[in-house]
Amino acid sequence: MNLRKGLIIRLCFCLALLTALWVLASCGGSGNQVNTTGNSSGSTTTVNNTQSIEVNLGPANNYVNGLFASVTICVHGTSTCQTIPNMLVDTGSEGVRVLASQLSLSLPAITDSGNNPLQECLGFADGSFLWGPVESADIQLAGETALSVPLQVVAAPDTGIPVPSSCSSGGGVNQGTVAGLGANGILGIGNFRQDCGGACTAASSQVPALYFLCPNSACQVTSVPLADQLQNPVWLFPQDNNGLLISLPSVSAGGAQTVSGSLIFGIGTQSNNALGSAQVYTTDANGDFQTTFKNVAYSQSFIDSGSNALYFLDSNTLGIPDCSDNTGFYCPGSTINYSATNTGLNGAAASLSFSxxxxxxxxxxxxxxxxxxxxxxxxxxxxxxxxxxxxxxHNVFIGIEGQAGPTGVIGPYWAY
Amino acid sequence: MKKLLAVLLLLLLGSAPAWAVLGEHVATVASDQKYLRGEVRATVQQGYSVQQITAADQSVVNEYVSPAGMVFGISWRGTVMPNLQLLLGSYYAQFQQAAQSRVRRRGPLVLRTDQLVVESGGHLRSFHGRAYVPSLLPRNVSAEVVR
Structure with missing residues (x-):
């Protein structure tokens, strides 16, 4: 028995080592690292869980407060990979969405039983939208790999399927270009495992208009099983999969040309991602919590790295003017300091100051x-x-739904 | 004296619910059977009424109707963005122009003119917003009722 157990452990260790070597070999030049520890059981591997991120004007030189990362996309099970830079890090959505114009790999489509490729229309609050097929690939971030992950190829030129009018009905810009999106794609790493979740698994007549099937180019809304929906890649990592941490330094009052920081995967799984003194705020089932400002509570408040400013209330409520040049932004005569209190579903509450x-x-x-x-x-x-x-x-932790955090808290939650 | 007068009726509409768009008469608008199949709950408030429609995908649209039967406001919440072309009707072009003239702003959309107010915010799984036509607000009814 002991001999056999020892053999199995050695086999496991060899497999882990081989896997590590394969990952290393397949990502040559992309700067990824894999470290194996000499754990006595041989069952634990510690991988590089830190991906560098940067705030800059983005590939179209037009993005204010855009947070960008590189994402490596690989044909499943092969070393045929492409690292896409300038992917917008968005905690307000889930899933990898890459502009077809920036992707040189040919990836397999996700299809229904009739071999119709699955299409997705993601509309944003400002009316803009992304349209394109769902395909499958391995996703690498730092030393972490998620296998066979459904992702969206935005504005794919060869599908022969026109954007359905119900998709463009948001009224805004089709963001299927680098100039429109201001990025090469989106890395959606919010509080959820899938972009839609259970709401999209009901009967096709009862699901939100997010996924489509387009036989004969006539698109109909369709239900999609969880496994075929766009996935937050983090929860599919073999380790460090219960959430992530966005760590960015302070910015001075006049702003900065660039800001560099880290996307660290896992919460309390390695020495670099402990919660420490961060307070946990659980959210409701949709990712929202309550913000209280001057004794008024605002539900449906949320944290979103994909929003490029502090968007809150309105100039009448605040008593400060809107900008004349930059419509939609505030232009007080001099800088104003505010404080507000965020309250999680778990009752955790603390005030924070901002200017x-x-x-x-x-x-x-x-x-x-x-x-x-x-x-x-x-x-x-x-x-x-x-x-x-x-x-x-400061460090901002994002706990993923259904995944256990270090203190036994289950996502969705934020901690900071 | 409480403002809320009565909850009038609860209707379960099977296949062809009445569907109204902003700025049009609640009774004259053709239904959009594809978009809305759900439960309609009508309530009467002081000076206006609300038709709350819970669609099959659990998204919710509220229509605010004047005593003369004019839809002066709408609000929505849902997993994905609603079809604003349907909801805004003839006001859609104004919204579209605002949505396409966005500069630097990446986040919620706010359009505020004398003719039309649209506020659209949220994120995937939790979008919400409202729109109203200031000139169509019934007498003594505040825009704040549209929520």
């Missing part, structure tokens, strides 16, 4: 070359949308 400066002035600072601002605000009547400025200067 709002004159956006017209901010955008002119440094000849308009600054990309990162911690005091940029705009209107969002009736709630708080804690965008990128919220992330500067």
């Amino acid at each position: 709002i400066a004159n956006a017209d002035s901010l955008f002119n600072t440094n000849n308009g070359n600054n990309a990162a601002f911690n005091n940029l605000g705009g209107d969002s009547p009736g709630n708080f949308d804690w965008g990128m400025p919220f992330f500067y200067g």
Whole structure:
């Protein structure tokens, strides 16, 4: 028995080592690292869980407070990979979405039983949208790999399927170009495992208009099993899969041209991602919590790295003017300090302070070359949308639904 | 004296619910059977009424109707963005223009003119918003009722 157990352990260790070598070999040049520890049982591997991220103006040179990372996409089970830079890190959505124009790999489509390729239309709050087929690939971030992950190839040119009118009905811009999106794609790593979840698994007549099948180019909304929906790749990692941490330094009041930080996978799984003194705020089933400002509670408030300012309330409520040049942003005569209290579903509550400066002035600072601002605000009547400025200067943890955190807390939650 | 007068009726509409769009008469608008199959709950408030429609995908649309039967406001919440072309009707072009003239802003959308107010926010799994036509607000009814 002992002999056999020892053999199995050695076999496991060899397999782990081989896997590590394969990952290393398949990502040559992309800077990924895999470290194996000499654990006596041989069953634990510690991989590099840190992906560098940067705030800059993005590939179209037009993005304010855009947080970008590189994502490596591989044909499943092969070393045929492509590293896509300038993917927007978005905690307000789930799944990898890459512009077809930036992807040189040929990936297998996700299809229904009739071999019709699955299509997706993701509309954003501002009316813009992304349209394209769902395909499957292995996703690598730092030393972490998720296998056979459904992702969206946006604005794929060869599908022969026109954008259905119900998709473009948001009224905004088709963001299927680098100029439109301001990024090469989106790395959606929010609080959920899938982009839609259970809501899209009901009968096709009862699901939200997110996924489509288009036989004969006539698109119909369809239900999609969880496994075929776009996936937050983090929860599919073999380890460090219960969430992640976005760590960015502080930004001075005038802004900064670039800001570098880290995307660290796992919460309390390695020495670099302990919760420490961070307070846990659980969210409701949709990822929202409550923000209280001047004794008024605003439900449906949320944290979102894909929102590029602190969007909250409106100029009438706050008594500060909107900008004349940059419509939709606040332009107080001088910087104003505010405080608000976030309250999780678990009752955890704490106040936080933030500042709002004159956006017209901010955008002119440094000849308009600054990309990162911690005091940029705009209107969002009736709630708080804690965008990128919220992330500067501290560690923000994102707990994924159904995944256990270090103190026994189960996602979805935030901690900071 | 409480403002809320009565909850009038609870209707279960099987296949062809009435569906109204912003700025049009609640009774004259053709139904969009594809978009809405759900439960309609009508309530009467002081000076206006609300038709709350819970669609099959559990998204919710509220229509705010004046005593003359005009839809002066709408609000929504749901997993994905609603079909604003349907909801906004003839006001859609104004919204579309605002949505396409966005500069630097990446987040919720707010359009505020004398003719139309649209506020659209949230994120995947939790979108919400409202729209109203200031000139169609019934007498003594605040825009704040549209929520």
